[in-house]
Amino acid sequence: MKRIGVLTSGGDAPGMNAAIRAVVRKAIFHDMEVYGVNYGFQGLINGDIKKMELGSVGDIIQRGGTxxxxxxxxxxxxxxxxxxxxxSLKKFGIEGLVVIGGDGSFMGAKKLTEKGYPCIGVPGTIDNDIPGTDFTIGFDTALNTISEAIDKIRDTATSHERTYIIEVMGRDAGDLALWAGLADGAESVLIPEAEDTIEDVVDRLRRGHERGKRHSIIIVAEGVGSGVDFAREVEKRADLETRVTVLGHTQRGGSPSASDRVLGSRLGASAVDLLLSGSAGRMVGIEKNEIVNHDILEVLEQKHTIDLDMYRLSKELSI
Structure with missing residues (x-):
């Protein structure tokens, strides 16, 4: 294989640029040509493709987005x-493709592999919702962004003795909410993977109020519901003044953490190694700090699971 392509698809995640850089430089190190595809699979359809050189990826490792x-x-x-x-792949003579993104992106990679174009998937999503890897590119940075925001919100929650509801990303996965809740000592964490009723949350708030606690932090993953709606229910049932913060897309932005830069570099380089070895339809990941790879189809058929021990611990520590 002498010519490969690389694209990013789906939601952006801090550390994607580190992965792109690793793909380009690892391939050039092995005397391969690399072509970057702009705008994901839409750019592939439109032929928005350019040759990349060593300088093309200079000074990008510290930049967020893609x-x-x-x-x-x-x-x-x-x-x-x-x-x-x-x-488009035929036109540019591209023999293999590295696809950086989430499960939707991997479905596209699977389709191309089935049609004779070897693809390797690199998991890049802040939600950390891809099976077959302990962490996805972007998760650590997003988690730190949330943690920093909660630290600031807790200051004002303490000053005004209010209950703050913080809505974080995580449509189908509660990793960001759970890890942030444990890292920042939230009184309650609501995630899609666990059943925690409004009554449970209110009871916990009341117990804290009875022992003199005048402020609380509640983290809600967006997959559970609207933070605004949840706040209304808390006010109605607990007679407590609440404020809502929806962190939104701030969670996706910012310079990637050192951890995400290293992860992106390791996974991007490993994807090139797999293409060089003749592999196709695989996804690279990290498990117990070792780089692994799995069949993309098997990954897509699995369901993301949460660490329920961490969830139980967060409840035990928030009594």
Whole structure:
């Protein structure tokens, strides 16, 4: 294999640029040509592809987002869209592709592999919701962003003796909420993977109030519901003044942490190694600090699970 491509797809995540840099420089080290695809699978369909050199990825390792941009692409879910993408690959002589993104991106990589174009997936999403890897690129940075925000919010919660509801990202996965809750001593954490009723939260708030506690932090993963709606219910049932903070897309931005830079570099380089070895339809990941790889189809068929021991611990420590 002498010519490969790299693209980022789906939601951006801090550390993606480190992965792109690793793909480009690892490939060039092995005398391969590398082509960057702008705007994910949409750019592949449109032929928005450029050759990358060593200097193309200079000074990007510390930058958030993705230098190759990203976009959702419904067209690539169709046979016609996939065929357009393949025509672009043929036009540029690209023999293999590194796809950095989440499960939707991996589905596209799987389709291309099935049609004869070897793809390797690199997990990049702040939600940390991809099976087959302990951590995804971007999770650590997003977690630190949330933690810093909660530290600031706790200061004002203490000053005004209020209950703060903080809504974080995590449509189908509660990792960000759970890890942030444990890191910042939240009184309650609500995640999609565990059943915790409004009554449980209110009872915990009342017990704290009875022993003299006048402020609380409650973290809600967006997959559980709206932080605003949850706050209304708390006020109604507990007669406590609440404030809501929806962190939103601030969680995706910012310079990647050292951990995400290292993870992106390791996974990006490993993806190139797999293409060089003739592998296809694989996803690289990290388990117990060792780089591993799994069949993408097996990854897509698995369901993300949460560490319930951590969830129980967060409840035990918030009594």
């Amino acid at each position: 230098m190759l941009y990203s976009a959702r692409c419904e067209e690539f879910k169709t046979e016609e869209g996939q065929q357009k993408g393949i025509e």
